[in-house]
Amino acid sequence: MVRFLNVGKSRFRGASMKKYRTLICLITAGFIAIILAGSVSIHMQVRNYKEKIQILSVMAEGQGEDSLAAAIALLKGAEGPAGERGEKLLESYGYLKPKANWYSLGLRRDILQISLLSLLAFALYVLALLCLYRMSARKRRQELQELGSILEQFQNNDYTLKGGRSCPGGGEMGQVWSQLELLGERMAVGQRRLEAEKEGTKSLVTDISHQLKTPVAGLKACFEILAQEDLSPKEQEEFREQCRRQLEGLDAMAGALVNISRMETGMIQIKKEPADILETLISAINRVYLKAEEKQISIELEEGEEPPGFLIPHDVKWVCEAFINLLENAIKYSGSQTVISIRMAAYIHFLRIEISDQGIGIPKEEYHKIFKRFYRGAGTEVGQAEGSGVGLYLTREIIGNHGGTVTVNSRCHGNRRGSTFVVQLPLS
Amino acid sequence: METILKTENLCKYYGKGENEVRAVRSADIAIKQGEFTAIVGKSGSGKSTLLHLLGGLDYPTSGKVWVKDKDIFSMKEEELAVFRRRNIGFVFQAFNLVSSVNVWENIVLPIGLDGREADVGFAEDIIKTLGMEHKIHNLPNTLSGGQQQRVAIARALASRPAIILADEPTGNLDSKTSDEVVTLLKASSQKYGQTVVMITHDEDIAQIADRILSIEDGRVVEQG
Numbered sequence: 001m002v003r004f005l006n007v008g009k010s011r012f013r014g015a016s017m018k019k020y021r022t023l024i025c026l027i028t029a030g031f032i033a034i035i036l037a038g039s040v041s042i043h044m045q046v047r048n049y050k051e052k053i054q055i056l057s058v059m060a061e062g063q064g065e066d067s068l069a070a071a072i073a074l075l076k077g078a079e080g081p082a083g084e085r086g087e088k089l090l091e092s093y094g095y096l097k098p099k100a101n102w103y104s105l106g107l108r109r110d111i112l113q114i115s116l117l118s119l120l121a122f123a124l125y126v127l128a129l130l131c132l133y134r135m136s137a138r139k140r141r142q143e144l145q146e147l148g149s150i151l152e153q154f155q156n157n158d159y160t161l162k163g164g165r166s167c168p169g170g171g172e173m174g175q176v177w178s179q180l181e182l183l184g185e186r187m188a189v190g191q192r193r194l195e196a197e198k199e200g201t202k203s204l205v206t207d208i209s210h211q212l213k214t215p216v217a218g219l220k221a222c223f224e225i226l227a228q229e230d231l232s233p234k235e236q237e238e239f240r241e242q243c244r245r246q247l248e249g250l251d252a253m254a255g256a257l258v259n260i261s262r263m264e265t266g267m268i269q270i271k272k273e274p275a276d277i278l279e280t281l282i283s284a285i286n287r288v289y290l291k292a293e294e295k296q297i298s299i300e301l302e303e304g305e306e307p308p309g310f311l312i313p314h315d316v317k318w319v320c321e322a323f324i325n326l327l328e329n330a331i332k333y334s335g336s337q338t339v340i341s342i343r344m345a346a347y348i349h350f351l352r353i354e355i356s357d358q359g360i361g362i363p364k365e366e367y368h369k370i371f372k373r374f375y376r377g378a379g380t381e382v383g384q385a386e387g388s389g390v391g392l393y394l395t396r397e398i399i400g401n402h403g404g405t406v407t408v409n410s411r412c413h414g415n416r417r418g419s420t421f422v423v424q425l426p427l428s
Numbered sequence: 429m430e431t432i433l434k435t436e437n438l439c440k441y442y443g444k445g446e447n448e449v450r451a452v453r454s455a456d457i458a459i460k461q462g463e464f465t466a467i468v469g470k471s472g473s474g475k476s477t478l479l480h481l482l483g484g485l486d487y488p489t490s491g492k493v494w495v496k497d498k499d500i501f502s503m504k505e506e507e508l509a510v511f512r513r514r515n516i517g518f519v520f521q522a523f524n525l526v527s528s529v530n531v532w533e534n535i536v537l538p539i540g541l542d543g544r545e546a547d548v549g550f551a552e553d554i555i556k557t558l559g560m561e562h563k564i565h566n567l568p569n570t571l572s573g574g575q576q577q578r579v580a581i582a583r584a585l586a587s588r589p590a591i592i593l594a595d596e597p598t599g600n601l602d603s604k605t606s607d608e609v610v611t612l613l614k615a616s617s618q619k620y621g622q623t624v625v626m627i628t629h630d631e632d633i634a635q636i637a638d639r640i641l642s643i644e645d646g647r648v649v650e651q652g
Contacts, residue, residue: 192430192461348574349559350608364631368640368651403615407607407635424611 023133030125038118042111049107053096056103057086143173150180159188204260207374211253211388218246249388256390259321260373263397270401272313277351277425280316281342284323288331295336299327302343310344310351312425314402319425322398322406325391326355326421332385334359334418350404350424358418367408371396399423432623433459433482433591438491440477440646451477453646454491459591459625464617466637467627467648474646475627476595482625483593484512496590513542517584517592519613521599523576525568525583531555532564535583542587551586557616558582574605581613585622592617594626598633610636 058070087096095101099108153159222243226236285299292299330340338358345352360381362370369375374389376382392406399406404425440452451474459465469475480486482493484500493500495515500508518524525534535555536546555561558578568576577597584592597613598606610626614636617624626637634640640651 347604347608350611352604352607367631367635368637371635400618403619405607405611405614405636407632409632422607424607426615 023129026129027126030129031122034118034122034125038114041114045107045110045114049103052103053087053090057084057090060086060089147176147180150184154184154187157191159184159191204373208257211374212250215246215249215253219243219250222246253388253390256388256394259394260390263394270315270318270398272315272402274311274313275316277310277312277314277319277353278344280314280320281323281344281353284320284327285342287320287324288327291328292331292340295331295334297331297334297336297338297340299340300342302341310346310427312351312427314425315398318398319402322395322423323355325395326406326423329391330355330357330359330419330421332359332387333357333381338418346427349427351427353423353425354409354420355423356418356420361417362408362419370408371406399425402426430461431458432461432496433457433625434494435482436492436494438478438481438493439489440474440481440486441489450474450646452481452488452648455646455648457482457641457648459623462621462623464614464624464636464638465626465641466634466639467625467641467643468629468631468634468651469627469643470629473643475629475643478643478648479593479595479625479627483516483518484508513538514587515590517587517589519577519580519584519592519594519597521596523568523573523580523600525576525579527568530565530567531560531571531579534568534579535586538583539587544587546586550588551582554582554585554616554620557619558612572605573601574609577601577609578612581609581616585616585620588620588622591623591625594624596628597626598628598630603632606630606633 055074058074061070090096096104098104222239225231226239226243231239281301285301289299327340334340334357340355340357343352343354343356360379362377363379366377370377371392372389373393375393376387376389396406402425404423406421406423409420409422435455435457438452438455438457439450442449442451453474455478467475467478477486481488484493484495487501495511498511500511503511526537529537532551532555535551536548539546552561555564558581560575560578560582563571563575568579571579577600581597584594594613598609601609610633613624613626616622626634628634642649642651
């Protein structure tokens, strides 16, 4: 911004110097023109005077026919000694001295008038020029002041250029103006992004500290009870078990937080590369297979009409993480000996992956909330299960970063109990 | 972030006395730049009336609506029409495409009618984002419902309005096409930083929004 300002200033200083020089040139030219015009008209007056004197001289000589001939000679413009004698005569009487005759006085008066008029014209001309210069200088100054005030406004983080202020016409000034407008827009966008980021970080920190409080308080209470000596061995065992569970919860949360913070701070960039989505899904299934086995839950991949295997641009590691989260949820909230079925189909733009379980289901009012950070369902079954409320949030973030969506859906499975999560990933 | 649309004590009543229907009751809504908001409600809950008020298509009984810090109902009628054309994009259930001109013309026509120069590169990018690049010479009636709605979305996006109001954009589509169209609407509005307010009766569809407002008997409540 500072550099920008300097460029602007020097440009205008250059412009005003140039303006100044042209002003001097114009004044000089005007001066010369008026001097020329004045001297030409003075010269004409002088010639006029001389001619008059010549006529008078001829008249002074004159007698009879001669004067007529002399007049004709004068009219014919003949050069000659005509009137020389008369002139001497007039001179001898002292009429030809300066100020000594009427015509001479007239000539002086005329010359004076011409000089005065020329001077006046010159003065008017200079005045007009100065006025023009002043006006344009003032306009420049105003424009500069306006630019200055805009820059000042920018410094106060206000990037709106008033619509009416936009500079009319093109030229250097117009260019500076539109550049300034662009700069303002860019800075406003940056500012907004910064603020959003700050808000995000703030709420993340608040959320985390809130989440940590509960298990830590639980742990503390357990340890305090354990410190009392009047506990039976059975009770002690029970509280130790409590402590262990709280610790496990903390551990799970720490793991989830690491993932979230990577996502949030942008340390992990989603790198989309064409890969077989089916393989990603299968590797996710392999990761949760043991947990499913424990509850005797079978995971079935239903074949769609399309041949299996879709090359889809996606980040294998993170999409796998998203699938794992969805599958783990399905296992966690399903009874034993149930089925988790997965369907996959390509539509015009999206690959649609449905993961259906036969678990506890999700009430409609919670559809939107379950994807929020640290939200956990209100039902008692949810409260009993381990979890930190970040899995689905992370899943939505990952899929969203791929330009897809993840929703939970009830219309796909009629009266059956359970939830269906629908992931849509863009095919290209 | 900047608030782009705001209402204050917005009310719309129809009829008088005992027959009075309170379609919208003192709604106070604030929608921020770039937000994707869904307004969910059953039919007859007043959600369409609310959307019409937000878009300046209907006058309220009382209350105010600001779009980009301008009180839209303080404007004269012609002034409001121009403001609406420049700042509010609509996507309707019935697509409302011009049947006699092709897809490309449908998308750039409104910009031309407004006396502006269409940004061809931007329009092409939108069309590509919405996957319609092979259909730009088709007439609307040769397209499927989902495709027509995508053209309508492209048309709304191309004029870069301050806000897009979508009234049941998936109302005429089957559920899987609905998911696709809404996902595209979400993805494209995210890509271009477009603010969208979508009205729907379908809670499944509403899930993809950043924020859900629900409306019941004319009252607007923030959900979750």
